[in-house]
Amino acid sequence: MLIGVLGGGQLGQMLALAGMPLGLRFRFLDPTPNPPAAAVGEVVTGAFEDEAVLAKFAAGVDVVTYEFENVPGASVRWLAQRVPVYPPPQALETGQDRLKEKTAFRELGFAVHDFENVEPGDDGLGAVARLGLPLVAKTRRMGYDGKGQMVLRTAADAARLRATLGDGALLIERLVTFKRELSIIACRGRDGACVTYPLTENVHEGGILRVSRAPAAEVDAATERSARQHAEALLQRLNYVGVLAVELFDTGTELYANEMAPRVHNSGHWTIDGCEVSQFENHCRAVAGLPLGEPGVRGSSVMVNFIGAMPPVAELLKIPGVRVHDYGKEPRAGRKVGHATLVGAGAVLTQTLIAAAANGQIASC
Amino acid sequence: MLIGVLGGGQLGQMLALAGMPLGLRFRFLDPTPNPPAAAVGEVVTGAFEDEAVLAKFAAGVDVVTYEFENVPGASVRWLAQRVPVYPPPQALETGQDRLKEKTAFRELGFAVHDFENVEPGDDGLGAVARLGLPLVAKTRRMGYDGKGQMVLRTAADAARLRATLGDGALLIERLVTFKRELSIIACRGRDGACVTYPLTENVHEGGILRVSRAPAAEVDAATERSARQHAEALLQRLNYVGVLAVELFDTGTELYANEMAPRVHNSGHWTIDGCEVSQFENHCRAVAGLPLGEPGVRGSSVMVNFIGAMPPVAELLKIPGVRVHDYGKEPRAGRKVGHATLVGAGAVLTQTLIAAAANGQIASC
Numbered sequence: 001m002l003i004g005v006l007g008g009g010q011l012g013q014m015l016a017l018a019g020m021p022l023g024l025r026f027r028f029l030d031p032t033p034n035p036p037a038a039a040v041g042e043v044v045t046g047a048f049e050d051e052a053v054l055a056k057f058a059a060g061v062d063v064v065t066y067e068f069e070n071v072p073g074a075s076v077r078w079l080a081q082r083v084p085v086y087p088p089p090q091a092l093e094t095g096q097d098r099l100k101e102k103t104a105f106r107e108l109g110f111a112v113h114d115f116e117n118v119e120p121g122d123d124g125l126g127a128v129a130r131l132g133l134p135l136v137a138k139t140r141r142m143g144y145d146g147k148g149q150m151v152l153r154t155a156a157d158a159a160r161l162r163a164t165l166g167d168g169a170l171l172i173e174r175l176v177t178f179k180r181e182l183s184i185i186a187c188r189g190r191d192g193a194c195v196t197y198p199l200t201e202n203v204h205e206g207g208i209l210r211v212s213r214a215p216a217a218e219v220d221a222a223t224e225r226s227a228r229q230h231a232e233a234l235l236q237r238l239n240y241v242g243v244l245a246v247e248l249f250d251t252g253t254e255l256y257a258n259e260m261a262p263r264v265h266n267s268g269h270w271t272i273d274g275c276e277v278s279q280f281e282n283h284c285r286a287v288a289g290l291p292l293g294e295p296g297v298r299g300s301s302v303m304v305n306f307i308g309a310m311p312p313v314a315e316l317l318k319i320p321g322v323r324v325h326d327y328g329k330e331p332r333a334g335r336k337v338g339h340a341t342l343v344g345a346g347a348v349l350t351q352t353l354i355a356a357a358a359n360g361q362i363a364s365c
Numbered sequence: 366m367l368i369g370v371l372g373g374g375q376l377g378q379m380l381a382l383a384g385m386p387l388g389l390r391f392r393f394l395d396p397t398p399n400p401p402a403a404a405v406g407e408v409v410t411g412a413f414e415d416e417a418v419l420a421k422f423a424a425g426v427d428v429v430t431y432e433f434e435n436v437p438g439a440s441v442r443w444l445a446q447r448v449p450v451y452p453p454p455q456a457l458e459t460g461q462d463r464l465k466e467k468t469a470f471r472e473l474g475f476a477v478h479d480f481e482n483v484e485p486g487d488d489g490l491g492a493v494a495r496l497g498l499p500l501v502a503k504t505r506r507m508g509y510d511g512k513g514q515m516v517l518r519t520a521a522d523a524a525r526l527r528a529t530l531g532d533g534a535l536l537i538e539r540l541v542t543f544k545r546e547l548s549i550i551a552c553r554g555r556d557g558a559c560v561t562y563p564l565t566e567n568v569h570e571g572g573i574l575r576v577s578r579a580p581a582a583e584v585d586a587a588t589e590r591s592a593r594q595h596a597e598a599l600l601q602r603l604n605y606v607g608v609l610a611v612e613l614f615d616t617g618t619e620l621y622a623n624e625m626a627p628r629v630h631n632s633g634h635w636t637i638d639g640c641e642v643s644q645f646e647n648h649c650r651a652v653a654g655l656p657l658g659e660p661g662v663r664g665s666s667v668m669v670n671f672i673g674a675m676p677p678v679a680e681l682l683k684i685p686g687v688r689v690h691d692y693g694k695e696p697r698a699g700r701k702v703g704h705a706t707l708v709g710a711g712a713v714l715t716q717t718l719i720a721a722a723a724n725g726q727i728a729s730c
Contacts, residue, residue, distance in 0.1 A: 017382060020404055022678055023691030023703075039385055040405060276638075276686065276708075291682045298663075313387055317656045321641065326388030338388075343641075 001288055002027060004061035004083070006076075007068030008035030008043055010327035010336065011264050014272065015067060016040035019284035029057040036327045037067075048075045058083050065242060065287045069095050069262050070142050086190070086241035086287040087262050094238060095262035098140045098171040102257075108233045110246075110257035115173035127172045128158045134175040139165055147207070151175060176256065178249035182216055183267040186231035187243045187282040190289045194235055195282060196228040197275070197295050202247075202267050208334065209266045211354060212303040214274060227255060234260070243268070243283040266305065266336070273323040273341040274301030299344035304357045306338040311356045319352055321345050366653055367392060369426035369448070371441070372433030373400030373408055375692035375701065376629050379637065380432060381405035384649035394422040401692045402432075413440045423448050430607060430652045434460050434627050435507050451555070451606035451652040452627050459603060460627035463505045463536040467622075473598045475611075475622035480538035492537045493523045499540040504530050512572070516540060541621065543614035547581055548632040551596035552608045552647040555654045559600055560647060561593040562640070562660050567612075567632050573699065576719060577632045577668040579639060592620060599625070608633070608648040631670070631701070638688040638706040639666030664709035669722045671703040676721045684717055686710050 001024050005012045008030030016026040017040060026041030033045045046053030048071050057079075058064065064085045066076075069092060076089045094100045105112050116127035118137075128135060133155075139148035150165060152158050152172075161170070181204060185197040198215035231246055238244075245265030249256040268279035276296030285292050309331035316324050319342070326338040340357075342349055366389050370377045373395030381391040382405060391406030398410045411418030413436050422444075423429065429450045431441075434457060441454045459465045464482045471477045481492035483502075493500060498520075504513035515530060517523050517537075526535070546569060550562040563580035596611055603609075610630030614621040633644035641661030650657055674696035681689050684707070691703040705722075707714055 013385075017385060020378075020382060020693075021688075021690045022682075023675070023693055025404060025693070039390060273641075276688070285682065290679050293682065294685070296686065310388070314655050317387075317650065317658065320659070321661065323386075323641070325386045328385075328388055328390070 001025070001062045002060060003284070003287060004029070004057055004064040004079075005037070005041075006048065006064065006066035006071045008032075008037035009067060010036045010329070010338075011067035012037035013040055013327060014269075014280045014325070015065075015264065015284060018272070018278055018280035019288070022281070022284060022288070022290065024284055024288055027057065027061055029053065036329055039328060048072055051078065054078055063287050063289075065283070066092070067263055087244070088239055088241065091238040091240050091244075091262050095260050096141055098138055098259065099169070101260055102171065102173070104234065104237065105257040105260075108230060108237060110230050110234075111254045112257055113174045113176050115171055118170040118172055120167055120169055124161045124170060124172060125158060128152060128161075131172060131174055133158070135172050136175045137161055137165060137170050137172045140169040140171050176249070176251065178256070179252045180250045181258075182219075182227075182248040182250050182255065183212075183245055183265065184227045184231045184248065185243060185245045185265060185268040185271070185279050186228070186235055187279065187286055187292055188232075188235040188240045189286045189292045190241050191291075192236070193292055194232045195292045195295060196231055197268060197271055197279065198297060199224055199227055199248075200267050200270070206334075208305070208307060208336070210305055210307070210357070212267045212270055212301075214270050214301050214303075215297065223255065230257075242286045243279050266339075269325070269339050270301040270303035270341050271295065272325070274298050274303075274343045301341055301343045302345070302350045302353070303339055303341045304353050305336055306340070306357050307336060308333050310338045311359075316340060316353075316356060319349055319356075321349070322353060366390070366427045367425060368649070368652060369394070369422055369429040370402070370406075371413065371429065371431035371436045373397075373402035374432060375401045375694070375703075376432035377402035378405055378692060379634075379645045379690070380430075380629065380649060383637070383643055383645035384653075387646070387649060387653070387655065389649055389653055392422065392426055394418065401694055404693060413437055416443065419443055428652050428654075430648070431457070432628055452609070453604055453606065456603040456605050456609075456627050460625050461506055463503055463624065464534070466625055467536065467538070469599065469602065470622040470625075473595060473602060475595050475599075476619045477622055478539040478541050480536055483535040483537055485532055485534055489526045489535060489537060490523060493517060493526075496537060496539055498523070500537050501540045502526055502530060502535050502537045505534040505536050541614065541616060543621070544617045545615045546623075547584075547592075547613040547615050547620060548577075548610055548630065549592045549596045549613065550608060550610045550630060550633040550636070550644050551593070551600055552644065552651055552657055553597075553600040553605045554651045554657045555606050556656075557601070558657055559597045560657045560660060561596055562633060562636055562644065563662060564589055564592055564613075565632050565635070571699075573670070573672060573701070574631045575670055575672070575722070577635055577666075579635050579666050579668075580662065588620065595622070607651045608644050631704075634690070634704050635666040635668035635706050636660065637690070639663050639668075639708045666706055666708045667710070667715045667718070668704055668706045669718050670701055671705070671722050672701060673698050675703045676724075681705060681718075681721060684714055684721075686714070687718060 008028035013036045028037045044057045118124040135152040200214040201216035203211040245261040247258040271278040277293030323341045329337045373393035378401045393402045409422040483489040500517040565579040566581035568576040610626040612623040636643040642658030688706045
């Protein structure tokens with residue numbers, strides 16, 4: 001079976017590495033030549049908006065999925081008329097629009113912060129007045145890694161709203177202090193069966209994920225159960241097929257749903273080494289119509305992102321038990337170029353790994 | 366780093382799947398177009414003996430290794446003059462010649478059955494008389510999966526020796542009854558550090574491996590230690606770099622060394638799912654000059670080969686905990702087309718998996 005993947009980044013690479021042992025083969029569509037996934041499948045190079053490119057990409061593929069959600073909805077619908085697309089286009093469109101996303105969260109009983117929609121042409125000051133500072137404003141579309149958002153603490157911030165975020169539709173929501181960021185990853189098969197991975201704790205810096213720990217510490221059973229049930233309800237509501245991630249804010253008393261990603265997610269990279277069946281394998285199984293696998297969590301995992309440049313792999317591998325994932329990308333500031341995971345390791349090794357990521361080099365271990 | 370691999374079969378495919386997360390990339394040389402490894406790297410198609418093909422294959426690769434040992438020694442030496450080759454050519458040549466192999470075993474203190482060399486032009490009857498029936502005769506070169514050997518139980522068998530095995534050099538050895546077949550997989554890095562995997566029990570049918578169980582049951586600590594020490598001594602003696610497998614016969618009182626394979630080995634496929642660091646990853650690390658990883662055995666594993674045709678993957682994946690490896694090969698009688706591993710599973714699931722392999726279909730589970 002040939003799987004077509006929109007996007008050819010590291011998520012595509014990891015999907016193929018997980019799917020190939022099941023006999024699946026992969027083709028990627030990416031605007032840049034020689035993306036990371038080129039190592040693991042054929043790449044069609046071209047714009048997502050170009051119908052000739054889409055036709056070349058779609059010819060002969062059995063199913064289409066994506067590893068990058070900011071694909072134009074029109075392109076996905078064009079493909080969906082010709083070949084099965086999972087997750088379905090309406091799920092992608094819900095994830096691409098912060099208003100649809102937050103509305104779905106609220107309707108399904110997730111806790112959400114008060115929010116208002118701000119249409120193009122509206123300066124947003126009415127919504128700011130009604131919700132009350134402090135607030136966070138986000139473009140409704142095309143935001144990722146902290147881009148396309150700003151915090152409004154003062155009237156002066158509010159006055160700069162359009163100058164900072166542009167003329168498009170916005171979502172403004174109450175800025176609520178939270179204790180930590182969590183996420184949950186869930187997967188639904190074509191047959192409607194669901195599996196969920198444990199709540200994961202995530203540390204961001206500058207809007208970019210740095211460290212994930214899973215299962216998240218200090219989560220009571222009721223909270224864990226509730227998060228899993230809400231995630232499954234979202235999958236069912238969207239008639240979803242594949243992996244979905246929901247980012248949550250833990251205030252200490254409640255988990256607020258922040259946003260969803262309709263794809264495999266960086267906060268689930270620990271599942272490659274920390275579970276028997278990773279998010280990548282389950283996503284492949286789902287879109288290929290194969291039975292899902294129970295995660296089979298192996299212990300406590302910590303995943304550390306390498307941002308900008310890889311530490312030397314030969315040095316990294318001296319850390320006992322470390323599992324290294326080098327995406328083969330050129331170094332560039334702010335770019336995710338790899339990650340490493342420790343399963344069941346103690347605090348000292350974890351600190352060594354985090355220090356390696358921070359410095360681009362390895363402290364003694 | 367670009368690794369050149371001689372051979373492009375499933376072993377090459379699994380090497381690349383294990384090595385790519387470390388940032389390694391792969392090129393394969395194979396006489397047939399579109400071999401299994403084509404999914405995971407560039408393939409140069411051509412004969413191992415063709416210098417123009419070898420030159421194309423070697424251009425730009427950082428190191429050469431192999432996943433198939435019946436490569437002409439002259440080709441490997443040609444490559445070794447131009448690029449580092451691991452394991453070294455002399456180790457390959459030892460593995461290719463049953464006389465050199467058995468002699469090395471004996472000199473290192475492995476138990477071996479009495480054997481004699483039979484040169485071309487010799488009818489072998491002298492060796493037969495000196496050793497005494499029953500015996501097993503093998504071509505000294507190019508045997509695999511039970512091909513190129515015959516059992517001599519009677520004088521009539523001995524008279525058919527040349528008619529059956531041809532005119533080449535032979536090794537004749539005493540046929541000794543054994544209780545079971547074991548193997549040990551060991552790996553040596555460029556820095557001389559070694560790791561060994563636990564003794565594995567293997568069941569062959571018709572000369573083809575069907576089932577491996579690891580760690581092998583009923584092995585006392587002294588036997589395990591001795592096997593590991595002998596394997597490491599062999600690695601050191603051959604100045605080896607990479608994975609080496611040694612097949613052993615367990616008579617109940619002694620482990621007799623039967624043969625070695627100077628490459629990743631089918632009896633180590635269980636390490637992909639049953640260990641933290643598989644034989645494939647450690648072989649990649651070794652030839653790339655990276656530190657080796659401790660195996661990190663996860664529990665008891667059973668690995669079942671699929672011979673001839675894959676059972677339906679969708680049915681296989683219904684077996685709880687099963688890990689499926691479909692090599693993407695066309696079905697053909699006697700061909701290894703995939704395998705599956707269960708880690709920590711009970712007898713019922715194991716029997717289900719073995720039945721699936723035997724029938725090409727899945728019994729209820």
